[in-house]
Amino acid sequence: xxxxxxxxxxxxxxxxxxxxxxxxxxxxxxxxxxxxxxxxxxxxxxxxxxxxxxxxxxxxxxxxxxxxxxxxxxxxxxxxxxxxxxxxxxxxxxxxxxxxxxxxxxxxxxxxxxxxxxxxxxxxxxxxxxxxxxxxxxxxxxxxxx
Amino acid sequence: xxxxxxxxxxxxxxxxxxxxxxxxxxxxxxxxxxxxxxxxxxxxxxxxxxxxxxxxxxxxxxxxxxxxxxxxxxxxxxxxxxxxxxxxxxxxxxxxxxxxxxxxxxxxxxxxxxxxxxxxxxxxxxxxxxxxxxxxxxxxxxxxxxxxxxxxxxxxxxxxxxxxxxxxxxxxxxxxxxxxxxxxxxxxxxxxxxxxxxxxxxxxxxxxxxxxxxxxxxxxxxxxxxxxxxxxxxxxxxxxxxxxxxxxxxxxxxxxxxxxxxxxxxxxxxxxxxxxxxxxxxxxxxxxxxxxxxxxxxxxxxxxxxxxxxxxxxx
Numbered sequence: 001x002x003x004x005x006x007x008x009x010x011x012x013x014x015x016x017x018x019x020x021x022x023x024x025x026x027x028x029x030x031x032x033x034x035x036x037x038x039x040x041x042x043x044x045x046x047x048x049x050x051x052x053x054x055x056x057x058x059x060x061x062x063x064x065x066x067x068x069x070x071x072x073x074x075x076x077x078x079x080x081x082x083x084x085x086x087x088x089x090x091x092x093x094x095x096x097x098x099x100x101x102x103x104x105x106x107x108x109x110x111x112x113x114x115x116x117x118x119x120x121x122x123x124x125x126x127x128x129x130x131x132x133x134x135x136x137x138x139x140x141x142x143x144x145x146x
Numbered sequence: 147x148x149x150x151x152x153x154x155x156x157x158x159x160x161x162x163x164x165x166x167x168x169x170x171x172x173x174x175x176x177x178x179x180x181x182x183x184x185x186x187x188x189x190x191x192x193x194x195x196x197x198x199x200x201x202x203x204x205x206x207x208x209x210x211x212x213x214x215x216x217x218x219x220x221x222x223x224x225x226x227x228x229x230x231x232x233x234x235x236x237x238x239x240x241x242x243x244x245x246x247x248x249x250x251x252x253x254x255x256x257x258x259x260x261x262x263x264x265x266x267x268x269x270x271x272x273x274x275x276x277x278x279x280x281x282x283x284x285x286x287x288x289x290x291x292x293x294x295x296x297x298x299x300x301x302x303x304x305x306x307x308x309x310x311x312x313x314x315x316x317x318x319x320x321x322x323x324x325x326x327x328x329x330x331x332x333x334x335x336x337x338x339x340x341x342x343x344x345x346x347x348x349x350x351x352x353x354x355x356x357x358x359x360x361x362x363x364x365x366x367x368x369x370x371x372x373x374x375x376x377x378x379x380x381x382x383x384x385x386x387x388x389x390x391x392x393x394x395x396x397x398x399x400x401x402x403x404x405x406x407x408x409x410x411x412x413x414x415x416x417x418x419x420x421x422x423x424x425x426x427x428x429x430x431x432x433x434x435x436x437x438x439x440x441x442x443x444x445x446x447x448x449x450x451x452x453x454x455x456x457x458x459x460x461x
């Protein structure tokens with residue numbers, strides 16, 4: 001399968017296989033007018049299988065949101081058809097209006113104009129290599145991706 | 147309403163430091179000793195009790211607390227008798243009530259509602275229970291009971307019995323007691339209702355040195371306990387009725403199970419109880435759950451004084 005290489009834009013590599021669509025929607029890439037290619041289940045030596053997203057425009061990506069979704073993603077910035085920069089992802093301390101709290105008893109499920117908000121609950125443990133845990137700023141439920 | 151001090155809310159019991167809790171306890175002790183001296187302490191002030199779901203002890207104890215401080219009370223006791231029934235948001239209700247009262251006491255079935263309230267309030271907000279999440283004034287009541295009945299909060303063996311998985315009062319009390327050195331928690335529950343891992347983590351990572359043991363019956367640990375905190379084992383928490391019937395009696399306290407208890411041990415319960423404490427225990431020297439409910443009024447008086455007047459200088 002051939003997908004054209006891009007001249008100026010961004011390639012999100014090493015996306016966990018099967019999660020490219022979630023990233024596409026959360027980053028609101030569907031709002032873009034440029035070409036966006038989602039490549040699923042690409043063979044990978046490191047991961048077995050991975051997803052890739054190619055964006056044919058040099059947009060400003062929210063790296064914190066991307067770090068929250070999957071901190072292992074590689075962000076490659078392409079200029080004039082060549083790799084110009086690799087950007088490191090960081091875990092955000094706080095996430096505003098990105099994902100919704102899934103606790104049905106949370107006030108955010110019924111209060112209008114209540115922006116969903118999460119905070120990183122275990123920053124010290126993350127430094128020791130543990131998985132990050134994000135909690136809702138209202139009800140403190142841990143965020144689950146699925 | 148003039149706000150001489152920085153606006154302060156009580157949303158979670160962790161909002162209060164150990165020092166601030168000690169200050170509230172001292173104020174509550176002083177009120178208990180000399181109630182007349184406080185009879186006009188909040189004269190001319192009002193609290194609004196906004197109860198979106200029913201409550202007996204919490205609402206009445208807040209209202210009694212404010213009345214005994216010489217203040218006035220307004221509010222509603224169910225969602226149906228408020229504009230919430232017409233679909234008004236918490237944010238709008240709070241903005242409006244901020245103009246009518248000097249503090250807002252809020253109970254809401256949705257978790258995190260007091261966080262929304264605090265965002266929009268121009269007066270202090272006190273969380274009087276938000277779903278299964280937080281109930282900080284119940285925790286203050288529990289701490290006051292232990293402080294009054296046992297003379298301190300450090301180095302105690304605290305047995306927690308019943309539904310330790312879903313019981314918010316238990317989680318909140320564990321969180322509060324982990325800040326007092328030497329607390330030994332004895333978690334007595336059927337496997338299905340044992341404390342969740344995050345509660346055990348709170349003890350493992352406690353700021354003060356604390357420990358815990360997991361048990362399935364109360365008789366074996368009774369002689370070691372300073373406090374036995376009972377909670378209700380609810381039928382709906384079990385997958386099948388057979389398990390419920392098999393286990394429920396193990397977690398019902400009766401005079402026979404109290405035989406090994408040491409002198410001075412106290413039995414507590416957040417109330418309402420259903421059948422988890424045999425009424426015969428009420429007459430035993432260990433029962434303190436009715437005193438506990440009564441202490442709730444005094445610690446709420448201390449809290450209102452602190453939030454409205456800066457009494458004790460702590461909050």
